Amino acid sequence: MMAIPLSHLLVFSALLFLTGLYGALTRRNAVGILMSIEIMLNAVNVNFVAFAGMLNAPPELGQVFVIFIIVLAATTAAVGLAIVMAIYRNQKTIYTDEIDLLKW
Amino acid sequence: MTTFGPLAAISCYAALLGILTVAILTVTVRNLFHAAIFLAFTLLGVSIIYFFLRAEFLAGIQILLYVGAIMTLVIFAIMLTSRIGDPQVPQSNRQRIPVFILIAISAFFLIGAILKASWKTISTLQTTNAVELGKALMGEFVFPFEVISLVLLIALIGAIVVARSDP
């Protein structure tokens, strides 16, 4: 008997993911956006681990992916924050609504 | 093979709710430094979920990497870029309400879809350990493992190059 059913865990991870998404869309600060993305990645990891434990498949499969994702999250954080530093140096701001370099 | 009592279930649900709460605080709180602290709690909570799911190795990595390394990076970035801690500066942009509506709709659909689906779960919780994982990484997944380590290396070099002050 498991502590909680799979679907409840999935709902949790979905809500966590959407929370992260909300943060990514509303935060002005680039560092804040990166933090929100970390939350989204964690929600995905929770999904993987839940599936690995409760579905009929080798459990290593899901967990290996989690490891990969954590590594990628680390690289994202490292590169993303480096980019934030660079932008800050060039534009003197890290507020995304003050940076419209994508505009023609 | 571990069974959970009602206490365990209650504590688990409580953990889930707690995580969601801190996560929401993370994305909404004005002070970015506080947001980083809340993020750390969120990540810690996720590692607790891993414990509940008997993935102790992952829980360890989660704490080490996220709470240890990534959080340090984030806080460094916050400290290095000025104005971040200034409470007078608005921390969210003007599309809050439309985004919230969209998120709500997405949540509605997603939860509906999850609850509607019939999950073919197995009765017992499958577990694995570091040895099994290590074998999988070095055996079946050796190629992605090598690629990801290369990516990590490149990311490190790239981060250094991008963040260097003098071009």
Added chain:
Amino acid sequence: MNPLLIPLLPLISFAAIIFFGKWLKEKSAWVAVSASALSCLVSFKSIGEVIGGRNFHEAFTWILINRIPIEFGISIDPLAAVMLFVVTFIGTMIVVYSVGYMHGDPRYPRFFAYLSLFLFSMLGLVLSSTLVQIYVFWELVGLCSYFLIGFWFEKKEAAEAGRKAFIANRIGDIGFFLGIITFFYATGTMRFVDIQPEFIQAQAGSAILTVSALLLFCGAVGKSAQFPLHVWLPDAMEGPTPVSALIHAATMVAAGVYMVARLFPLFHACPEASQIVAGIGTWTAFMAAFFALTQMDIKKVLAYSTISQLGYMIAALGVGGMTAGTFHLMTHAFFKALLFLGAGSVIHGAGVQDMREMGGLRKSMPITFWTFVVATAAIAGIPPFSGFWSKDEILLSAIGSDHRIIFWILMITAAMTSFYMFRLLFLTFFGETRGKRAPHESPAVMTVPLIILAIGAAGIGLLGSPWAHHWIQNFLAGHPEEIQMNSFVATISIAASAIGLLIAFIFYILNPDLPKRFAKKYWLLYAASSHKLWMDEMYQATFIRWFKQIARFSFKFDEAVIDRTVNEVGRKTVWTSKIKNWFDQYIVDGLVNLTGRLTQMTGAVLRLIQTGYIHNYLFVLLLGVLIIGYAVFNT
């Protein structure tokens, strides 16, 4: 060495001087000299080939009229060869002479450019293979003549003389042009090689052929200064003296004679036309000699003598003496060029043109004097100088074709010629010096051509003498002709010359008062001669006045009718344009602007999407994911 080089070399020289004259300065003269000398050498070679019996003809089709080709090319036959010799040789002499004569002129390079252009045109004319081509060069030489008469255009007389020459020539040229058209209509050809006696004889005496012959003769009347269009030539003496020598004595004015000689078979086939030609030639010869008797300007005398001698040539052609006319053309070119250059030398040395202010130049200008004597003897017809032989030939052909009146008039003219030429010689070189400044001999660059030309003037006639077996006549006719010296003609001719010489001697050496008394006694004759039969005045009172009236009337008509119509049309156009402008501005432009504004507005709206903010893009991304997901799950 292609004969094409002959006209081409002066053309190159012209182009070089006209474009680089500023840079060449004094050296431009030597460009012109070397070009004409080279052209002379090339032409000698061509002439040699013609003498050897090989006529040159090379042409390409220029235009097709009713499938009849009009050619453009070069043809050299004996007639052209003679003319070629005259033009290139005398042309070279005169260009050399000009180097000295024009020295110090402010437009020195331009003078040589014009001379080169003239030589090109004249050689083109001589070498022409069709009537159209000859017309083209005919006009070109006319143009050069205009340029060179008016070379000192600061002088009002020079400018007016240029204009007069041009207009008088134009009148003749209209006839010439109509003549070409008529001739083409009558015969269907323009090629000189086609104009052979047999070809023309086929339609001899037809009215249209006679008309065309007379119209073509009009051109010769204008160019060769025959009565009644002779008035331009004396005025043309306003130009520089080398120009007078080259263009208005030796070559260009002979173009009319050359053209008639070229078309000789045509005139031969139209006896009525020939009669008129002979009549006009004879009358011109006599009239001009009469005018020359009393002229006081040294160049005017020579001008009238030129007209007179041209009349001789035309008369010769009219009475059927084609070879005689051409022979006289050649000898005349030599002695008349020499006379003009001598006169130029005199003017250069004495500084005046009026003979009353000369006199006694014999001692100070010996070379000029002796060459002048040779030339005078030649033109007066004193044997064995060249004029005697050619004049004798003309008289012979006049009597031979039974034109007795013409013969006697020409004989009287010969006596008059002798008189006025010796009068000129005596007044200029003998007696006391009446001039104010001390005359001096001209530089070698001027006297050397004089000497060479003097040798030519003395000796060239011998080519047509019995001692040379009438070589030139045979050459021109293309076959040996039976010519015998008529001792009767020769005797009278010599007598006429002697009488003229004698009277001049009495009048101007022995008894210098006689001319004045004579003039008083026969005042009417004297006035008629010195006023050239009042022909200029007559033209002024009649044709020119009429033309001015017509011009004035045309001007008024222009002003009152044509200008007003044009203005009215203009006003209507402006009005219509205004309507069109309004339409353009508000309808057409409006539509265009509307399109533009629509695009701008659409752009302004669409631009809002492109905020450049990453979170906006992310938002749209999420929206898109939702929509796609919805679409996928609902199917």
